[in-house]
Each structure stands twice: as C-alpha cells, then as structure tokens.
Amino acid sequence: MTAAPSLFGSDPVVDEPDQRAIDAKGHRERLRTRLLEDAEGLLDYELVEYLLTLTIPRIDTKPIAKALLREFGGIGAALSADPAELRRVKGVGDSGIAALKIAHAAAIRLVRSAAVEQPVLSNWQALADYLHADMAHDAVERFRVLHLNTRNMLVRDEVMSRGTIDEAAVHVREVIKRALDIGSAALILVHNHPSGDPSPSQADIRITRAIVEAGKPLNIQVHDHIIVGRNGQTSLRSKGVI
Numbered sequence: 001m002t003a004a005p006s007l008f009g010s011d012p013v014v015d016e017p018d019q020r021a022i023d024a025k026g027h028r029e030r031l032r033t034r035l036l037e038d039a040e041g042l043l044d045y046e047l048v049e050y051l052l053t054l055t056i057p058r059i060d061t062k063p064i065a066k067a068l069l070r071e072f073g074g075i076g077a078a079l080s081a082d083p084a085e086l087r088r089v090k091g092v093g094d095s096g097i098a099a100l101k102i103a104h105a106a107a108i109r110l111v112r113s114a115a116v117e118q119p120v121l122s123n124w125q126a127l128a129d130y131l132h133a134d135m136a137h138d139a140v141e142r143f144r145v146l147h148l149n150t151r152n153m154l155v156r157d158e159v160m161s162r163g164t165i166d167e168a169a170v171h172v173r174e175v176i177k178r179a180l181d182i183g184s185a186a187l188i189l190v191h192n193h194p195s196g197d198p199s200p201s202q203a204d205i206r207i208t209r210a211i212v213e214a215g216k217p218l219n220i221q222v223h224d225h226i227i228v229g230r231n232g233q234t235s236l237r238s239k240g241v242i
Contacts, residue, residue: 027060028050031049031050031053044069044074045066045069047075048069048100049061049062049064051103052064052092052096052099054099055095055096055098055099056091056093056095056096061091063091064089064091064092067090067091068089068092071089072085072137076136076137077137077230078100079101079104079107079137080104080138081137081139083097083101086100107133108130108133108134111126111129111130111134112134114129114130115129115130115154116154119151119152119153120148120154120223121152121223127146128226128233131226131233132228135190136192136228136229137230138194139194140194141191141192142159142161142162142191142192143160143169143170143189143190144159145157145158145160145175145178145187145188145189145190146188146189147178147182147186147187148184148185148186148187148188148223149184149185152185155182155184156184158178160175160178170207172210172211172214173214175187175214176218176220179215179218180220184220185219185221186221186222186223187211187220187221187223188224189208189226190225190226190228191204191225191227192227193227193229195229196230196231197229197231198227198229198232198234199234200227200236200241204227204236208222208225208236208241208242209241209242212242222242224237225241
C-alpha cells in the first residue's frame with residue numbers, strides 16, 4: 001500500500017493491512033472533528049497524535065504521541081526538544097520533527113506577540129508566559145537580553161550566550177556595548193536553568209551585579225534578571241540582588 005504525500009513529506013512506515021488503514025482513517029476523522037469543535041477538550045497526547053497524523057500517513061500515531069510525552073515528561077518539553085533527541089523515539093522521523101517544530105514556533109510567536117504589544121513593566125505576566133514557553137524546557141542554558149526603549153517597550157530580544165552562565169560565558173562589556181549600539185534605555189536579563197530549579201547561583205548574582213554597576217554611569221538601567229525553570233521563575237530584583 002503506497003502512502004499518500006503530505007504537506008511535510010512523510011516518515012517511512014511499514015505498509016499496514018487495509019482494515020487497519022480504514023480504522024485509522026476513521027479514528028483520525030473523529031479526532032479532527034473534536035479538534036475543530038473543542039480543541040481545549042483534547043488531551044495533550046491527542047494534540048500531538050493529530051499533529052503527527054499530518055506527517056505519518058496510514059498508521060496509528062497514538063502510541064508515538066504517548067511515547068513522546070512519556071520520554072520528555074510533557075507536551076512542552078516534547079515540542080521544544082532537540083531534533084536529535086526526538087529521533088530517538090521510535091516512529092519519529094524528520095517530517096514528524098518538522099511538524100512538532102512548527103507547532104512550537106507558532107506557540108512561541110503567539111505568546112511573544114502578547115508580550116510586546118504593551119510596555120513590559122505593565123504587562124509582566126505576558127512576558128513571564130513568553131519566557132516560560134520559550135525557555136523553561138530547554139536542555140541547554142541560554143542567556144538573553146531584552147532591550148527596552150524609554151517607554152519600556154521591547155525593541156530587541158537577543159540570545160548572547162549558550163552554556164553555563166558565568167563571567168567567562170557572559171562578558172559584561174559585550175552586554176553594555178550592545179545596549180549602547182541599540183540605544184537601549186533599560187535591560188531585562190534572562191536565563192534558564194535546565195535542571196528546572198530557578199534558584200539563583202552565586203555566579204548568577206555576581207554577573208547581575210556587574211552588569212548593573214556597568215550600566216549605571218551610562219544611564220542604562222537593569223530592571224531585573226529573571227531565571228526560568230520548569231518549576232517556575234525567580235526575579236533577582238525581588239530577591240534584593242538589584
């Protein structure tokens with residue numbers, strides 16, 4: 001039995017008996033109907049299952065969806081997982097990974113648009129939601145800088161370092177130079193802890209204080225340094241570091 005082409009291409013699958021193909025088709029049609037009528041009512045694995053049906057034709061994608069959520073611990077972690085890690089799950093190939101990455105990118109852009117529509121300081125929850133969606137499930141530590149104008153509107157969002165956050169990975173002069181180049185009035189520093197625990201380390205505290213002090217004579221204010229983890233977020237301003 002030859003698989004029909006899909007928008008994403010298709011991952012190679014073994015031909016299935018006709019009756020199983022018919023059953024799978026009926027299940028997918030029922031799932032699609034539920035999706036169109038009440039997407040909020042679908043379970044996480046059902047959302048992933050239907051997403052995979054768009055790229056893996058004629059087989060039951062429910063076991064693959066459940067395996068993904070079991071392997072990564074949830075839908076957020078599965079969508080943000082590295083492609084190499086996703087390939088280790090049986091049944092997931094390049095087209096399935098592409099579908100997962102499209103869903104992840106669309107979700108990030110949706111929450112990001114809400115975060116940038118208003119001044120950041122008056123729209124803090126939207127910013128927190130964006131940062132959580134984008135960074136909470138990362139397996140690699142990233143340090144980013146949000147550049148704000150005089151109205152506290154986000155004008156640039158840049159990742160400046162990947163890997164362990166310390167004085168060797170994050171250079172104070174580079175952060176301040178970039179702020180001067182952009183003309184930033186204020187900064188919000190952000191990084192994630194892949195361990196899931198957002199508690200600040202001594203290195204986090206040191207680099208935060210160094211950037212704050214470097215920005216003062218140049219009238220560049222550091223509003224906060226936010227640490228993002230699967231288990232929540234920590235504001236270093238609320239901890240009295242800034």
